[in-house]
Amino acid sequence: MSYAPPDAADFIARVAADPCCAAIIGEESLDEALASRAPVIFMLRGNGLTIGHLVRRIHAANKLVAVHVDLVGGLRADRASIDWLAGAGVDAVISSHGQLMAAIRHCGMTAIHRLLLVRRSQLDAAVAAIGRSAPNIVEILPGVLLPSVVGMMPRFDVPVLAGGFVRTEADVHAILSAGALGVTTSTHELWGAAGA
Amino acid sequence: MLSRLPAILVASDGHHAVHAPPGVDAGVLVRDTDLAALVHRANSDCPPQAVDIDSVAGLGSDDYAVDFVTGRLAVPIILTRRPQLAARAAERGQIGLLHVFAYDSTGLHRSLEGHPLSAGVGSVVTPGLVILHLRDDELAAIPRPILAYGLIDSVADARACLEVADAIVVRPGLAAKLAAQQVEVDTRR
Numbered sequence: 001m002s003y004a005p006p007d008a009a010d011f012i013a014r015v016a017a018d019p020c021c022a023a024i025i026g027e028e029s030l031d032e033a034l035a036s037r038a039p040v041i042f043m044l045r046g047n048g049l050t051i052g053h054l055v056r057r058i059h060a061a062n063k064l065v066a067v068h069v070d071l072v073g074g075l076r077a078d079r080a081s082i083d084w085l086a087g088a089g090v091d092a093v094i095s096s097h098g099q100l101m102a103a104i105r106h107c108g109m110t111a112i113h114r115l116l117l118v119r120r121s122q123l124d125a126a127v128a129a130i131g132r133s134a135p136n137i138v139e140i141l142p143g144v145l146l147p148s149v150v151g152m153m154p155r156f157d158v159p160v161l162a163g164g165f166v167r168t169e170a171d172v173h174a175i176l177s178a179g180a181l182g183v184t185t186s187t188h189e190l191w192g193a194a195g196a
Numbered sequence: 197m198l199s200r201l202p203a204i205l206v207a208s209d210g211h212h213a214v215h216a217p218p219g220v221d222a223g224v225l226v227r228d229t230d231l232a233a234l235v236h237r238a239n240s241d242c243p244p245q246a247v248d249i250d251s252v253a254g255l256g257s258d259d260y261a262v263d264f265v266t267g268r269l270a271v272p273i274i275l276t277r278r279p280q281l282a283a284r285a286a287e288r289g290q291i292g293l294l295h296v297f298a299y300d301s302t303g304l305h306r307s308l309e310g311h312p313l314s315a316g317v318g319s320v321v322t323p324g325l326v327i328l329h330l331r332d333d334e335l336a337a338i339p340r341p342i343l344a345y346g347l348i349d350s351v352a353d354a355r356a357c358l359e360v361a362d363a364i365v366v367r368p369g370l371a372a373k374l375a376a377q378q379v380e381v382d383t384r385r
Contacts, residue, residue: 119346164300
Protein backbone atom coordinates (compact mmCIF):
# COMPACT_ATOMS: atom_id res chain seq x y z
CA MET A 1 0.00 0.00 0.00
CA SER A 2 1.41 3.38 -0.93
CA TYR A 3 2.12 5.97 1.74
CA ALA A 4 -0.43 8.73 2.27
CA PRO A 5 1.01 11.89 3.82
CA PRO A 6 -0.96 13.68 6.52
CA ASP A 7 -3.16 16.50 5.33
CA ALA A 8 -1.90 20.04 5.83
CA ALA A 9 -3.97 20.55 8.99
CA ASP A 10 -2.36 17.50 10.60
CA PHE A 11 1.09 18.61 9.50
CA ILE A 12 0.50 22.04 11.03
CA ALA A 13 -0.81 20.48 14.25
CA ARG A 14 2.35 18.40 14.60
CA VAL A 15 4.51 21.50 14.28
CA ALA A 16 2.32 23.50 16.64
CA ALA A 17 2.80 20.86 19.34
CA ASP A 18 6.60 20.88 18.97
CA PRO A 19 7.56 24.10 17.17
CA CYS A 20 11.32 23.54 16.73
CA CYS A 21 11.87 21.55 13.57
CA ALA A 22 15.20 20.08 12.54
CA ALA A 23 16.85 21.44 9.39
CA ILE A 24 19.57 19.16 8.07
CA ILE A 25 21.88 19.40 5.09
CA GLY A 26 23.15 15.84 5.04
CA GLU A 27 22.81 12.35 6.46
CA GLU A 28 25.45 13.05 9.11
CA SER A 29 22.89 14.98 11.18
CA LEU A 30 20.03 12.57 10.62
CA ASP A 31 20.61 10.27 13.60
CA GLU A 32 20.61 13.18 16.02
CA ALA A 33 17.49 14.63 14.41
CA LEU A 34 15.75 11.27 14.66
CA ALA A 35 16.61 11.04 18.35
CA SER A 36 15.30 14.53 19.09
CA ARG A 37 11.77 15.71 19.80
CA ALA A 38 11.65 17.63 16.53
CA PRO A 39 8.37 16.64 14.83
CA VAL A 40 9.49 17.38 11.30
CA ILE A 41 12.86 17.01 9.60
CA PHE A 42 13.52 19.54 6.86
CA MET A 43 15.98 18.24 4.27
CA LEU A 44 17.69 21.23 2.71
CA ARG A 45 20.43 19.47 0.75
CA GLY A 46 21.37 15.94 -0.26
CA ASN A 47 20.45 13.73 -3.17
CA GLY A 48 16.81 14.00 -4.11
CA LEU A 49 17.10 11.00 -6.41
CA THR A 50 17.97 8.56 -3.61
CA ILE A 51 15.89 10.07 -0.86
CA GLY A 52 13.49 7.17 -0.35
CA HIS A 53 15.51 5.27 2.26
CA LEU A 54 15.95 8.44 4.34
CA VAL A 55 12.22 9.13 4.18
CA ARG A 56 11.50 5.61 5.43
CA ARG A 57 13.90 6.04 8.35
CA ILE A 58 12.26 9.34 9.28
CA HIS A 59 8.78 7.86 9.14
CA ALA A 60 9.94 4.87 11.19
CA ALA A 61 10.91 7.35 13.91
CA ASN A 62 7.35 8.72 13.80
CA LYS A 63 8.45 12.00 12.28
CA LEU A 64 7.47 13.84 9.14
CA VAL A 65 9.80 14.92 6.35
CA ALA A 66 9.83 18.11 4.32
CA VAL A 67 12.14 18.48 1.32
CA HIS A 68 13.37 21.70 -0.27
CA VAL A 69 12.97 20.91 -3.95
CA ASP A 70 14.99 23.95 -5.07
CA LEU A 71 18.04 22.94 -3.04
CA VAL A 72 18.32 19.17 -3.03
CA GLY A 73 20.59 17.74 -5.69
CA GLY A 74 19.50 15.71 -8.68
CA LEU A 75 16.10 17.32 -9.11
CA ARG A 76 14.82 20.24 -11.13
CA ALA A 77 12.14 22.26 -9.41
CA ASP A 78 9.17 21.36 -11.62
CA ARG A 79 6.01 19.27 -11.63
CA ALA A 80 7.82 16.02 -12.43
CA SER A 81 10.10 16.37 -9.42
CA ILE A 82 7.07 17.06 -7.22
CA ASP A 83 5.58 13.76 -8.44
CA TRP A 84 8.91 12.08 -7.71
CA LEU A 85 8.99 13.36 -4.13
CA ALA A 86 5.39 12.33 -3.58
CA GLY A 87 6.27 8.85 -4.78
CA ALA A 88 9.15 8.77 -2.32
CA GLY A 89 6.73 9.40 0.56
CA VAL A 90 7.67 12.99 1.33
CA ASP A 91 5.14 14.80 3.53
CA ALA A 92 5.83 18.41 2.58
CA VAL A 93 7.74 20.26 -0.12
CA ILE A 94 9.35 23.68 0.22
CA SER A 95 10.02 25.93 -2.75
CA SER A 96 10.47 29.57 -3.65
CA HIS A 97 8.57 28.85 -6.88
CA GLY A 98 4.99 29.80 -6.24
CA GLN A 99 3.74 28.01 -9.35
CA LEU A 100 4.65 24.67 -7.75
CA MET A 101 2.36 25.08 -4.75
CA ALA A 102 -0.72 23.79 -6.58
CA ALA A 103 1.17 20.72 -7.80
CA ILE A 104 2.42 19.99 -4.28
CA ARG A 105 -1.07 20.24 -2.85
CA HIS A 106 -2.46 18.15 -5.73
CA CYS A 107 -0.09 15.36 -4.74
CA GLY A 108 -1.49 15.43 -1.21
CA MET A 109 1.61 16.97 0.35
CA THR A 110 1.83 20.14 2.41
CA ALA A 111 2.96 23.09 0.27
CA ILE A 112 5.47 25.47 1.88
CA HIS A 113 6.31 28.67 0.01
CA ARG A 114 9.68 30.10 1.04
CA LEU A 115 9.81 33.89 1.27
CA LEU A 116 13.23 35.53 1.33
CA LEU A 117 13.35 38.83 3.17
CA VAL A 118 15.46 41.03 0.93
CA ARG A 119 14.41 44.60 1.49
CA ARG A 120 11.27 46.48 2.31
CA SER A 121 10.60 47.69 -1.22
CA GLN A 122 10.34 44.07 -2.40
CA LEU A 123 8.11 42.80 0.40
CA ASP A 124 4.84 43.79 -1.25
CA ALA A 125 5.63 41.88 -4.43
CA ALA A 126 6.70 38.83 -2.46
CA VAL A 127 3.59 38.89 -0.34
CA ALA A 128 1.43 39.25 -3.45
CA ALA A 129 3.15 36.21 -4.96
CA ILE A 130 2.28 34.20 -1.89
CA GLY A 131 -1.32 35.37 -2.17
CA ARG A 132 -1.45 33.95 -5.70
CA SER A 133 0.32 30.68 -4.93
CA ALA A 134 -1.92 29.75 -1.98
CA PRO A 135 0.52 27.59 -0.02
CA ASN A 136 -0.40 25.75 3.17
CA ILE A 137 2.50 27.36 5.04
CA VAL A 138 4.86 30.29 4.44
CA GLU A 139 8.47 29.91 5.51
CA ILE A 140 10.32 33.18 6.09
CA LEU A 141 14.11 33.54 5.86
CA PRO A 142 16.12 34.79 7.65
CA GLY A 143 13.72 33.78 10.40
CA VAL A 144 15.68 35.52 13.10
CA LEU A 145 14.50 38.82 11.62
CA LEU A 146 10.81 37.99 11.87
CA PRO A 147 10.32 39.84 15.18
CA SER A 148 11.93 42.94 13.62
CA VAL A 149 9.93 42.95 10.40
CA VAL A 150 6.57 41.56 11.46
CA GLY A 151 5.21 45.09 11.66
CA MET A 152 6.09 45.69 7.99
CA MET A 153 4.20 42.67 6.72
CA PRO A 154 0.51 41.99 6.34
CA ARG A 155 -0.90 39.02 8.19
CA PHE A 156 -0.82 35.88 6.11
CA ASP A 157 -3.87 33.65 5.90
CA VAL A 158 -1.70 30.61 6.55
CA PRO A 159 0.77 29.72 9.32
CA VAL A 160 4.34 31.01 9.20
CA LEU A 161 7.55 29.10 9.81
CA ALA A 162 10.81 30.97 10.37
CA GLY A 163 14.23 29.62 9.46
CA GLY A 164 17.74 31.04 9.19
CA PHE A 165 20.16 32.08 11.96
CA VAL A 166 17.80 30.77 14.65
CA ARG A 167 20.39 29.75 17.23
CA THR A 168 19.16 30.37 20.76
CA GLU A 169 16.09 29.72 22.84
CA ALA A 170 15.68 33.48 23.05
CA ASP A 171 15.51 33.59 19.23
CA VAL A 172 12.85 30.86 19.29
CA HIS A 173 10.73 32.60 21.91
CA ALA A 174 10.94 35.94 20.10
CA ILE A 175 9.90 34.32 16.82
CA LEU A 176 7.01 32.39 18.35
CA SER A 177 5.91 35.53 20.18
CA ALA A 178 5.87 37.32 16.83
CA GLY A 179 3.20 34.88 15.71
CA ALA A 180 5.11 32.11 13.97
CA LEU A 181 3.83 28.54 14.03
CA GLY A 182 7.36 27.23 14.46
CA VAL A 183 11.00 27.47 13.49
CA THR A 184 13.35 25.43 11.36
CA THR A 185 16.87 25.36 12.69
CA SER A 186 20.13 23.50 12.17
CA THR A 187 21.10 24.14 15.81
CA HIS A 188 20.84 20.64 17.26
CA GLU A 189 20.32 21.87 20.82
CA LEU A 190 17.05 23.50 19.79
CA TRP A 191 15.48 20.53 18.04
CA GLY A 192 12.28 19.82 19.86
CA ALA A 193 12.73 22.70 22.30
CA ALA A 194 9.81 24.89 23.33
CA GLY A 195 7.37 22.04 22.82
CA ALA A 196 3.96 21.81 24.42
CA MET B 197 43.51 57.37 -5.40
CA LEU B 198 41.15 54.67 -4.25
CA SER B 199 37.53 55.55 -3.79
CA ARG B 200 36.00 55.41 -0.34
CA LEU B 201 32.71 54.11 0.90
CA PRO B 202 30.48 56.60 2.75
CA ALA B 203 29.00 55.30 6.00
CA ILE B 204 25.46 55.85 4.76
CA LEU B 205 24.11 55.26 1.28
CA VAL B 206 20.68 56.71 0.64
CA ALA B 207 18.61 54.55 -1.68
CA SER B 208 17.16 56.15 -4.79
CA ASP B 209 15.29 54.86 -7.84
CA GLY B 210 17.12 57.36 -10.03
CA HIS B 211 13.89 58.90 -11.27
CA HIS B 212 13.66 61.36 -8.41
CA ALA B 213 16.32 63.70 -7.10
CA VAL B 214 17.67 62.39 -3.81
CA HIS B 215 20.35 64.32 -1.99
CA ALA B 216 22.53 62.92 0.74
CA PRO B 217 21.71 64.84 3.91
CA PRO B 218 24.36 67.25 5.19
CA GLY B 219 26.07 66.62 8.48
CA VAL B 220 26.70 62.90 7.98
CA ASP B 221 29.07 60.85 5.86
CA ALA B 222 26.56 59.93 3.19
CA GLY B 223 26.11 59.39 -0.53
CA VAL B 224 23.37 58.20 -2.86
CA LEU B 225 22.84 54.65 -4.14
CA VAL B 226 20.82 54.28 -7.33
CA ARG B 227 19.05 50.94 -7.79
CA ASP B 228 15.99 49.51 -9.54
CA THR B 229 16.18 52.03 -12.35
CA ASP B 230 16.91 52.16 -16.06
CA LEU B 231 19.88 53.25 -18.10
CA ALA B 232 18.44 56.59 -19.21
CA ALA B 233 17.51 57.54 -15.66
CA LEU B 234 20.95 56.53 -14.40
CA VAL B 235 22.69 58.68 -17.01
CA HIS B 236 20.37 61.59 -16.26
CA ARG B 237 21.03 61.31 -12.54
CA ALA B 238 24.79 61.01 -13.02
CA ASN B 239 24.74 64.34 -14.89
CA SER B 240 22.48 66.08 -12.37
CA ASP B 241 23.33 68.08 -9.26
CA CYS B 242 22.92 64.94 -7.13
CA PRO B 243 24.99 62.29 -8.85
CA PRO B 244 25.09 58.85 -7.25
CA GLN B 245 28.15 57.52 -5.44
CA ALA B 246 26.99 53.94 -5.91
CA VAL B 247 24.98 51.89 -8.41
CA ASP B 248 23.47 48.43 -8.02
CA ILE B 249 24.47 47.60 -11.57
CA ASP B 250 22.41 44.41 -11.95
CA SER B 251 19.20 46.30 -11.25
CA VAL B 252 19.61 48.86 -14.05
CA ALA B 253 17.34 47.93 -16.94
CA GLY B 254 19.09 48.24 -20.27
CA LEU B 255 22.59 47.98 -18.84
CA GLY B 256 24.59 44.87 -19.64
CA SER B 257 26.37 42.66 -17.14
CA ASP B 258 29.89 42.84 -18.49
CA ASP B 259 33.11 44.81 -18.37
CA TYR B 260 31.81 47.41 -20.82
CA ALA B 261 29.02 48.25 -18.39
CA VAL B 262 31.40 48.58 -15.44
CA ASP B 263 33.77 50.73 -17.48
CA PHE B 264 30.92 52.98 -18.59
CA VAL B 265 29.47 53.44 -15.12
CA THR B 266 32.78 53.98 -13.34
CA GLY B 267 34.34 55.96 -16.22
CA ARG B 268 31.86 58.00 -18.22
CA LEU B 269 29.37 58.33 -15.38
CA ALA B 270 32.09 58.61 -12.70
CA VAL B 271 30.26 56.42 -10.19
CA PRO B 272 32.93 55.03 -7.87
CA ILE B 273 31.04 52.20 -6.12
CA ILE B 274 29.54 49.21 -7.92
CA LEU B 275 27.19 46.73 -6.29
CA THR B 276 26.73 43.48 -8.20
CA ARG B 277 25.90 39.79 -7.93
CA ARG B 278 28.66 38.93 -10.41
CA PRO B 279 32.16 38.41 -9.00
CA GLN B 280 33.87 39.35 -12.25
CA LEU B 281 32.13 42.73 -12.34
CA ALA B 282 33.10 43.52 -8.76
CA ALA B 283 36.68 42.58 -9.58
CA ARG B 284 36.59 44.77 -12.70
CA ALA B 285 35.50 47.78 -10.66
CA ALA B 286 38.36 47.15 -8.25
CA GLU B 287 40.84 46.85 -11.12
CA ARG B 288 39.78 50.33 -12.19
CA GLY B 289 40.61 51.70 -8.75
CA GLN B 290 36.99 51.87 -7.67
CA ILE B 291 35.07 49.83 -5.10
CA GLY B 292 33.34 46.64 -6.19
CA LEU B 293 30.88 45.19 -3.71
CA LEU B 294 29.65 41.65 -4.28
CA HIS B 295 26.21 40.67 -3.01
CA VAL B 296 26.50 38.08 -0.25
CA PHE B 297 23.16 36.53 0.60
CA ALA B 298 22.69 35.78 4.27
CA TYR B 299 19.33 34.06 4.58
CA ASP B 300 20.72 31.19 6.61
CA SER B 301 24.16 30.00 7.66
CA THR B 302 24.45 27.42 4.89
CA GLY B 303 23.46 29.93 2.24
CA LEU B 304 25.94 32.45 3.61
CA HIS B 305 28.79 29.98 3.30
CA ARG B 306 27.79 29.07 -0.25
CA SER B 307 27.50 32.70 -1.19
CA LEU B 308 31.01 33.40 0.09
CA GLU B 309 32.45 30.54 -1.97
CA GLY B 310 32.00 32.67 -5.08
CA HIS B 311 33.69 35.75 -3.67
CA PRO B 312 36.81 36.77 -5.62
CA LEU B 313 38.64 37.74 -2.41
CA SER B 314 40.70 40.31 -4.30
CA ALA B 315 41.78 43.74 -3.16
CA GLY B 316 39.13 46.39 -3.52
CA VAL B 317 36.26 43.91 -3.61
CA GLY B 318 34.04 44.08 -0.57
CA SER B 319 30.62 42.70 0.21
CA VAL B 320 26.98 43.72 0.27
CA VAL B 321 25.29 41.70 2.99
CA THR B 322 21.65 41.07 2.12
CA PRO B 323 19.43 41.55 4.06
CA GLY B 324 21.55 44.08 5.92
CA LEU B 325 19.73 43.84 9.22
CA VAL B 326 20.81 40.23 9.63
CA ILE B 327 24.37 41.40 10.22
CA LEU B 328 23.37 41.94 13.84
CA HIS B 329 22.81 38.20 14.16
CA LEU B 330 25.98 36.87 12.59
CA ARG B 331 28.64 35.19 14.71
CA ASP B 332 32.11 36.68 14.91
CA ASP B 333 33.54 33.92 12.72
CA GLU B 334 30.89 34.53 10.09
CA LEU B 335 31.58 38.26 10.10
CA ALA B 336 35.31 37.63 9.85
CA ALA B 337 34.77 35.49 6.76
CA ILE B 338 33.01 38.29 4.85
CA PRO B 339 35.49 40.41 2.85
CA ARG B 340 35.44 44.08 3.79
CA PRO B 341 34.34 46.72 3.28
CA ILE B 342 30.90 45.46 4.25
CA LEU B 343 27.76 47.29 3.16
CA ALA B 344 24.62 46.20 5.02
CA TYR B 345 21.66 46.49 2.65
CA GLY B 346 18.04 45.75 3.37
CA LEU B 347 15.43 45.98 6.13
CA ILE B 348 17.32 48.63 8.13
CA ASP B 349 14.30 50.68 9.01
CA SER B 350 14.88 52.47 12.31
CA VAL B 351 17.47 54.77 13.80
CA ALA B 352 18.33 52.16 16.43
CA ASP B 353 18.84 49.43 13.82
CA ALA B 354 20.90 51.77 11.64
CA ARG B 355 23.20 52.70 14.48
CA ALA B 356 23.58 49.08 15.56
CA CYS B 357 24.39 47.97 12.02
CA LEU B 358 26.99 50.72 11.67
CA GLU B 359 28.76 49.28 14.70
CA VAL B 360 29.29 46.07 12.73
CA ALA B 361 29.32 47.04 9.06
CA ASP B 362 31.40 49.69 7.31
CA ALA B 363 28.33 51.22 5.70
CA ILE B 364 24.56 50.84 5.48
CA VAL B 365 21.82 51.50 2.94
CA VAL B 366 18.77 53.37 4.21
CA ARG B 367 15.75 55.15 2.79
CA PRO B 368 15.82 58.95 2.49
CA GLY B 369 13.53 59.46 5.48
CA LEU B 370 15.75 57.45 7.79
CA ALA B 371 18.87 59.18 6.44
CA ALA B 372 17.31 62.51 7.34
CA LYS B 373 16.59 61.30 10.88
CA LEU B 374 20.15 60.07 11.29
CA ALA B 375 21.48 63.38 10.03
CA ALA B 376 19.22 65.37 12.34
CA GLN B 377 20.37 63.37 15.33
CA GLN B 378 23.99 63.84 14.33
CA VAL B 379 23.50 67.62 14.06
CA GLU B 380 21.92 67.57 17.53
CA VAL B 381 24.90 65.69 18.95
CA ASP B 382 27.35 68.05 17.24
CA THR B 383 25.46 71.08 18.56
CA ARG B 384 25.61 69.77 22.15
CA ARG B 385 29.35 69.44 21.83
